[in-house]
Amino acid sequence: MAAQDYWHYPRTALADSVLMAFDSGLSHALTMFAPRRMGKTEFLLKDIAPRAEEHGWRVFYHSFMTDGDEAGEVFRLSLAEFAAGRMKSWLKPLTARVSADLLGVKAELGTQATAPAHSLTEVVQALTSSGKTILLLDEAQILTRLARNEELLGGLRTGLDINKDQLKVLFTGSSREGLRRMFSEARAPFFHFGTNIELPTLDRGFCAHLAAAYRRSTGRPLDEWRLWEEFEAMGHVPGRLRAVVEAMVLNADLTLAEAVALKVHDVHDEVQYAKILKALPLLDRLVLQAVLEGAPLFAEDTRTRMAATLGSAVPGTTAVQSATERLLRDEIITRRERGQYEISDPGLGQWLKALTSSQETP
Ligand SMILES: Nc1ncnc2c1ncn2[C@@H]1O[C@H](COP(=O)(O)OP(=O)(O)OP(=O)(O)O)[C@@H](O)[C@H]1O
Ligand SMILES: [Mg+2]
Known part of the structure; x- marks a missing residue:
């Protein structure tokens, strides 16, 4: 399927180095961060997946992007279905239970599933007992948004820990902050996983x-x-x-x-950007503006300029800090090293720039 897509520009060297790291046992988990639309998903599906299969890996791809509050549950069930599908003959009981789980969720998405559930660790165990697998987990940081996914993340971590040789994982994310949270926060301690690899810009x-x-x-x-x-x-x-x-x-x-x-002007995106901007409190918008300009967020003259627009007293560093945290949490901005911030979606950045300059030139 992938080979036929002559529009795809292969990133062969990068895919080969990822597979070399997995094949040789050098790495068990890798993380790839890149802003939106830079080609992460395309890389996973069209470069890594086919090559990994050639190298004898089974490949499970999952995107956490679209399942909202159910993201954790849908992932667990999809992985279970994948595991069961591969082992039909000798794992009948698992298959039966998974189908029941799936039906339960399909019928009552949003409510309590009634069928007894396999824990993620059990699913991973079943998966690895039948061969080596690479998990391609796209936008995995979404899992950290809900506290109830903590157990699942813990199970994933344990599963990966126990099955290092049979199970490899490549995490991608468009939010550096989200992935950082996933790898460093105490309750979801993935910190020794996830050596970071860069997705180079295309040449x-x-x-x-x-x-x-x-x-x-x-x-x-x-x-x-x-x-x-x-x-x-x-x-x-x-x-x-x-x-x-x-x-x-x-x-x-x-x-x-x-x-x-x-x-x-991508009309669809611009409607989204306008919505994002409209939903922000004024101070958050000003912080976003400062990020766009590359201004030091907490410096006095940055805050003084904010006050001019706010028409009030100079906002304190605590208030600016809170606004910054909100923008980080919603993945609108991302923390770079040494206190630098950037707008997560380059499209949003460009749109804001155009908006600002059109407001400046009357
Ligand atoms: N290597 C490539 N060759 C050809 N086209 C590409 C390549 N990488 C990306 N593209 C094009 O860019 C589009 C966006 O890429 P992709 O969806 O992989 O980005 P992404 O980083 O996953 O973005 P998002 O954060 O929106 O999920 C693709 O649909 C494809 O049209
Ligand atoms: Mg993607």
Whole structure:
């Protein structure tokens, strides 16, 4: 399936080094952080998964993105189903119970499942008894949002600990803060897991690859150097460039410049951004603005500028601290090393920048 996708630009070297680390027993768990739309999911599904299977691993991919409050439960059941599905013949009882669990959840999502549940540790145990597996856990930091997932995280941790050789895990996340929380907080002590690997920004080869794929599908030429200029201008976000090229595939009349202009404003995203901004208290918005400008959040002159907009006394460092914590918790901003902050979603950052400059120039 993945090999047929000629739009995909393989990250072969990175995938190979991850697999080497797992194959050789050097690593048991790795963490990959990158902002939104930078290609984490694509890397897991199209680079790691097929290669891992070639190396004799079974691969379980799970994204925690969409299941909201049920994220933990859905994960446990999906993993159980995966484990059971692989071991039908000799693990009938497990299969039967899992099906009951699944049916229970399907029927009563949001209420109490009635069937007796396997703990995650049991599921992991069952899984590893039948062969080696790589878990690709996408946006895993979502699990830390709810206190009730603590037990599940504990079970996962124990399962990984006991089965290091048979079970490897690659965590990804778009929130550095969320992953940091998951790895360092006492109740979910994953801290000795998760050596961090970088997902490098894509290079010119990506643009050459997209230009070739465009030629292949349309028979029309596309200047890869112009593509590269646009890619740089949009902050090296592959999802955005793909959207531009897709627009040009679908509409032969569009020039590159027109497609960029069309796609630079992703209407769906912008509605979301506007909602996020609207929901923030004024002080939080000002802290966000300061993050955008790279201003030191707690410095006196930053706070004095905030006061001017607030039309009140200069906010104290405690108030600014609380606002910062709220933004971190909601994963709107992310803590970098040495007290630096950044906006988690580069798209939101760009949108805010455009908004600010349009307000400054009358
Ligand atoms: N290696 C690649 N080759 C071709 N296209 C890519 C590649 N990586 C990413 N893309 C494009 O960028 C889009 C976004 O990538 P992806 O969904 O993997 O990002 P993500 O980091 O998981 O983002 P999110 O935080 O939104 O989940 C993909 O749908 C695809 O169109
Ligand atoms: Mg993703």
